Amino acid sequence: MTIGTLVLLRHGESVWNAKNLFTGWVDVDLTEKGEAEARRAGELLRSADVLPDVLHTSLQRRAIRTAELALDAADRHWIPVHRSWRLNERHYGALQGKDKKQTLQEYGEEQFMLWRRSYDIPPPPIDPADEFSQAGDPRYAAVPAPLAECLADVVDRALPYWYDAIVPDLLLGKTVLVAAHGNSLRALVKHLDNISATDIAGLNIPTGFPLRYELDEELRPVKSEYLDPAGAAQAAAAVANQGR
Numbered sequence: 001m002t003i004g005t006l007v008l009l010r011h012g013e014s015v016w017n018a019k020n021l022f023t024g025w026v027d028v029d030l031t032e033k034g035e036a037e038a039r040r041a042g043e044l045l046r047s048a049d050v051l052p053d054v055l056h057t058s059l060q061r062r063a064i065r066t067a068e069l070a071l072d073a074a075d076r077h078w079i080p081v082h083r084s085w086r087l088n089e090r091h092y093g094a095l096q097g098k099d100k101k102q103t104l105q106e107y108g109e110e111q112f113m114l115w116r117r118s119y120d121i122p123p124p125p126i127d128p129a130d131e132f133s134q135a136g137d138p139r140y141a142a143v144p145a146p147l148a149e150c151l152a153d154v155v156d157r158a159l160p161y162w163y164d165a166i167v168p169d170l171l172l173g174k175t176v177l178v179a180a181h182g183n184s185l186r187a188l189v190k191h192l193d194n195i196s197a198t199d200i201a202g203l204n205i206p207t208g209f210p211l212r213y214e215l216d217e218e219l220r221p222v223k224s225e226y227l228d229p230a231g232a233a234q235a236a237a238a239v240a241n242q243g244r
């Protein structure tokens with residue numbers, strides 16, 4: 001028996017996705033293409049009759065706006081919303097604001113991929129005086145904001161929110177939409193699908209494609225699929241190739 005439906009949605013293309021810059025906690029907006037991706041995600045939800053009862057997002061504009069546009073397109077703009085820094089993108093440390101292609105050329109393939117996709121090697125910490133630091137940002141005043149994170153750090157800070165805020169909604173049988181980011185969603189997928197620290201390196205989440213999970217009473221996935229599997233696979237391959 002399935003108990004709840006979970007929909008994971010990475011934000012639509014952001015201005016810095018389009019410029020190929022490491023983004024992390026920098027609060028960039030969506031491009032026009034990203035807005036269109038968000039609306040299409042909502043249309044996919046509506047045509048698949050996957051209608052969210054509650055939304056959980058990060059504190060970042062690109063996820064918040066994606067959820068708004070998608071829910072509007074699905075006529076679910078009115079559902080309750082919860083936001084947490086624990087769903088934020090992975091903090092990319094001193095790489096925030098750096099060009100991915102230039103970083104690849106400067107540091108080489110191995111180091112570039114260790115920073116992007118290794119499980120437990122964080123990028124160098126950001127200097128609080130860096131123009132792309134979040135020091136002094138009021139939304140993080142009361143949280144233990146990191147200076148850099150590896151994916152393992154994201155798993156550690158996202159799972160308390162999973163158990164405390166998302167799971168209770170799922171256990172009530174709700175359809176839960178989580179609008180977040182490439183790496184915070186990779187952390188949740190790693191947990192849900194029990195993916196090893198090695199294999200998670202190969203998982204990429206495309207912008208703007210709803211990923212639906214049907215979960216049993218113990219929150220184990222019974223079924224999971226993108227609502228547009230072919231489009232999602234193509235877009236995920238493009239994420240994997242960023243910087244090349």
Ligand SMILES: O=C(O)[C@@H](CO)OP(=O)(O)O
Nearest residue numbers: 021022023024089116182
């Ligand atoms: O820059 C970032 O914050 C993330 C997501 O866009 O990039 P990557 O896919 O390289 O981890």
